[in-house]
Amino acid sequence: MADTQPENFSVPSEVFDEMAKKYENGLGGAQNDIVRALLSHSKENHPIDSNSVIHDNACGPAVATGEILSQGISPPPKIFATDYAQGMIDITRSYKERRGWDSVTVQQMDGQALSFEDEKFTHSISSLGVFMFPDGKKGLSEMYRTLKPGGWIGVTSWKDVRWPTAAIAAYEKFFPNAQEPLALPMPKNWMDPENCERNLREAGFHDVKAEVVPCTNRQLSKEIGASAFVEFITYVSPTVKSWDEDTRERFLAYYSTLVEDMFLPANNGNGVELTLYSIVTSGRK
Ligand SMILES: C[S@@+](CC[C@H](N)C(=O)[O-])C[C@H]1O[C@@H](n2cnc3c(N)ncnc32)[C@H](O)[C@@H]1O
Numbered sequence: 001m002a003d004t005q006p007e008n009f010s011v012p013s014e015v016f017d018e019m020a021k022k023y024e025n026g027l028g029g030a031q032n033d034i035v036r037a038l039l040s041h042s043k044e045n046h047p048i049d050s051n052s053v054i055h056d057n058a059c060g061p062a063v064a065t066g067e068i069l070s071q072g073i074s075p076p077p078k079i080f081a082t083d084y085a086q087g088m089i090d091i092t093r094s095y096k097e098r099r100g101w102d103s104v105t106v107q108q109m110d111g112q113a114l115s116f117e118d119e120k121f122t123h124s125i126s127s128l129g130v131f132m133f134p135d136g137k138k139g140l141s142e143m144y145r146t147l148k149p150g151g152w153i154g155v156t157s158w159k160d161v162r163w164p165t166a167a168i169a170a171y172e173k174f175f176p177n178a179q180e181p182l183a184l185p186m187p188k189n190w191m192d193p194e195n196c197e198r199n200l201r202e203a204g205f206h207d208v209k210a211e212v213v214p215c216t217n218r219q220l221s222k223e224i225g226a227s228a229f230v231e232f233i234t235y236v237s238p239t240v241k242s243w244d245e246d247t248r249e250r251f252l253a254y255y256s257t258l259v260e261d262m263f264l265p266a267n268n269g270n271g272v273e274l275t276l277y278s279i280v281t282s283g284r285k
């Protein structure tokens with residue numbers, strides 16, 4: 001599968017605008033599991049404290065920001081939460097207001113052209129962010145530029161987010177003689193720990209390490225769980241977008257059943273869950 005996918009994949013900000021409200025529930029808390037694993041790396045190597053100045057880059061609905069603030073550091077560190085999608089910024093701003101996050105600054109910004117000065121941050125985080133940028137190298141070089149010497153970088157990506165396996169199986173069933181692969185946003189240079197480590201080293205970071213971290217997508221039912229992934233592929237796959245409505249509907253219905261079958265009853269007896277696999281990579285400037 002990896003061989004059929006591009007090095008980088010461009011998802012326009014409008015897609016994340018549309019998805020913003022559903023994104024949080026769609027991953028069923030897996031994104032928080034990932035950020036907690038990332039923050040445990042920081043704790044071991046360069047702990048966050050009241051004097052830290054942190055960038056939550058491609059923050060989405062303030063996932064890393066929320067996890068850092070929930071640690072109860074007093075007074076809280078300064079956090080700059082940025083994203084290029086207005087929908088994500090709106091959600092992050094509403095959290096800032098409703099939860100009284102006075103130490104958080106929220107700004108709409110492209111991670112490939114940060115408007116921050118050099119050497120501003122002690123910690124630079126991009127969870128499930130920079131690996132999706134059209135130019136991931138530029139994203140990393142901007143993180144390097146804006147990090148203080150000795151500062152800590154933490155990024156995450158997907159090793160296996162599971163739904164692509166179902167999508168490819170459905171594609172092979174519907175189009176057994178297809179000449180073109182199903183186009184999916186799976187940047188292959190971020191799908192294994194070795195590549196992730198190399199990406200950070202090539203950007204100038206040292207003491208780089210990467211590990212695969214399982215995380216759990218928890219949903220009330222398998223149908224609800226599958227619906228988010230059905231919606232996602234509709235937004236992000238140019239192949240799926242190119243089909244007529246009837247083909248798309250039939251494909252999506254079948255793909256949905258394959259995704260549903262991946263969910264298992266939750267260990268705690270409430271709803272269903274699906275294990276996903278992320279890669280957590282960190283280093284120092
Ligand atoms: C999969 S979400 C991750 C959100 C969040 N960081 C998390 O941990 O769940 C990807 C985010 O990257 C943002 N994004 C994608 N490309 C971007 C870019 N070039 N600049 C800034 N944000 C970008 C999207 O808007 C979206 O919020």
